[in-house]
Amino acid sequence: MKNLSENIQYIGVDDTDIDLFEGQYVVPAGMAYNSFLIQDEKIAVTDTVDFRKVADWEANLEKALAGRKPDYLIIHHLEPDHAGGITRFVELYPEVTIVASAKAFAMLPQFMELPAETKKLAVKDGDTLSLGMHTLQFFTAPMVHWPEVIFSFEQSEKVLFSADAFGKFGVYDADPDDWACEARRYYFNIVGKYGAQVQAVLKKVAPLGVQTICPLHGPVLAENLEYYLGKYNTWSSYVPEDKGVLIAFTSIYGHTAKAAEVLAKELETAGVEKVVVSDLARSDMAEVLEDAFRYDRMVVMAPTYDAGVFPVMEEFLNHLKSKNYSNRKVGVVENGSWAPMAAKKMTEALSAMKKITLCETTVSIKSALNADSTAALKQLAKELV
Numbered sequence: 001m002k003n004l005s006e007n008i009q010y011i012g013v014d015d016t017d018i019d020l021f022e023g024q025y026v027v028p029a030g031m032a033y034n035s036f037l038i039q040d041e042k043i044a045v046t047d048t049v050d051f052r053k054v055a056d057w058e059a060n061l062e063k064a065l066a067g068r069k070p071d072y073l074i075i076h077h078l079e080p081d082h083a084g085g086i087t088r089f090v091e092l093y094p095e096v097t098i099v100a101s102a103k104a105f106a107m108l109p110q111f112m113e114l115p116a117e118t119k120k121l122a123v124k125d126g127d128t129l130s131l132g133m134h135t136l137q138f139f140t141a142p143m144v145h146w147p148e149v150i151f152s153f154e155q156s157e158k159v160l161f162s163a164d165a166f167g168k169f170g171v172y173d174a175d176p177d178d179w180a181c182e183a184r185r186y187y188f189n190i191v192g193k194y195g196a197q198v199q200a201v202l203k204k205v206a207p208l209g210v211q212t213i214c215p216l217h218g219p220v221l222a223e224n225l226e227y228y229l230g231k232y233n234t235w236s237s238y239v240p241e242d243k244g245v246l247i248a249f250t251s252i253y254g255h256t257a258k259a260a261e262v263l264a265k266e267l268e269t270a271g272v273e274k275v276v277v278s279d280l281a282r283s284d285m286a287e288v289l290e291d292a293f294r295y296d297r298m299v300v301m302a303p304t305y306d307a308g309v310f311p312v313m314e315e316f317l318n319h320l321k322s323k324n325y326s327n328r329k330v331g332v333v334e335n336g337s338w339a340p341m342a343a344k345k346m347t348e349a350l351s352a353m354k355k356i357t358l359c360e361t362t363v364s365i366k367s368a369l370n371a372d373s374t375a376a377l378k379q380l381a382k383e384l385v
């Protein structure tokens with residue numbers, strides 16, 4: 001679906017040649033920067049796009065306008081992947097009024113210089129803006145996932161413009177059946193730290209009777225909204241989504257990798273619902289982090305390295321902490337050839353996270369698995385069934 005209705009048209013752009021989104025995320029299915037045109041007595045444009053695609057967006061905008069002039073530019077989110085076209089828009093339509101939160105207006109001069117005479121309308125929670133038959137109602141959504149974010153709700157067609165919430169990696173026309181996988185990776189890596197703020201805004205929009213959600217990335221959601229709202233409720237409350245064990249390991253010479261295989265087999269044989277094994281050095285860390293949040297149990301396995309923990313594991317644990325990983329059961333397996341320290345370091349990192357239940361058995365492998373460490377691994381598996 002490109003256009004939402006006769007009056008709400010899609011003017012966004014797909015970015016299929018970007019190497020990394022936000023400087024770190026691989027996006028094999030590209031990325032959409034969504035922008036819409038609402039045509040009524042007054043005309044509003046919602047958001048712009050990344051600098052990389054401003055020319056394409058401008059062409060879409062002018063085609064959809066067919067000679068009319070827009071009255072408002074609504075900035076739901078000032079992050080540069082949505083704000084790259086603001087300067088050009090004001091150049092093209094100097095009469096336009098920019099609508100955003102007061103926080104966005106405070107931050108805007110840091111990113112761009114607009115002519116002093118540019119008209120600005122700062123909106124607060126609950127404010128409305130009539131376009132004719134269409135009326136936009138605004139809701140602040142601070143820290144979902146920047147401080148200046150607003151949502152807007154178009155009352156006549158019951159469309160929620162939800163900024164980066166409900167967004168996903170991938171192009172606009174991505175297969176809606178496959179939404180959760182890339183939406184989850186997007187959510188936990190980009191928005192995940194701000195579960196409480198997502199919960200707060202979900203409560204604000206719950207009574208509105210939303211029929212369509214227009215996020216700034218990925219497809220418009222127009223059917224089965226309980227599914228998407230339910231996923232967001234689960235994710236933002238840090239409740240595990242599925243039962244299963246993620247085994248996140250690293251290995252220099254292969255012995256810890258072998259132990260990960262043995263543990264996975266043990267768990268599968270014992271009937272664990274789902275076992276996912278990820279080599280941190282060879283996986284997309286954003287995806288491993290997504291799985292850590294998805295499942296209710298995790299095992300971290302790493303060699304000792306210069307009296308610490310192997311760097312890629314340290315990085316993974318830092319990511320988990322920064323995204324508020326919590327409320328899960330975790331097992332620890334270390335390896336070391338002369339003075340194993342990795343378990344101590346991993347346990348310290350996990351103990352700094354909230355509501356983490358550590359397994360009683362910590363497995364220490366001295367180089368290669370032997371009878372003792374294999375027995376300990378089996379004991380750990382029993383605790384995770």
Ligand SMILES: Cc1cc2nc3c(=O)[nH]c(=O)nc-3n(C[C@H](O)[C@H](O)[C@H](O)COP(=O)(O)O)c2cc1C
Nearest residue numbers: 251252253254255256304306307336337338339367
């Ligand atoms: C650069 C480097 C530093 C290491 N530092 C330690 C150390 O401080 N303490 C220790 O017990 N083992 C240390 N090791 C050894 C490995 O942790 C050990 O051989 C382990 O068994 C490797 O597990 P793997 O076979 O899964 O790679 C180090 C290895 C390397 C390459």
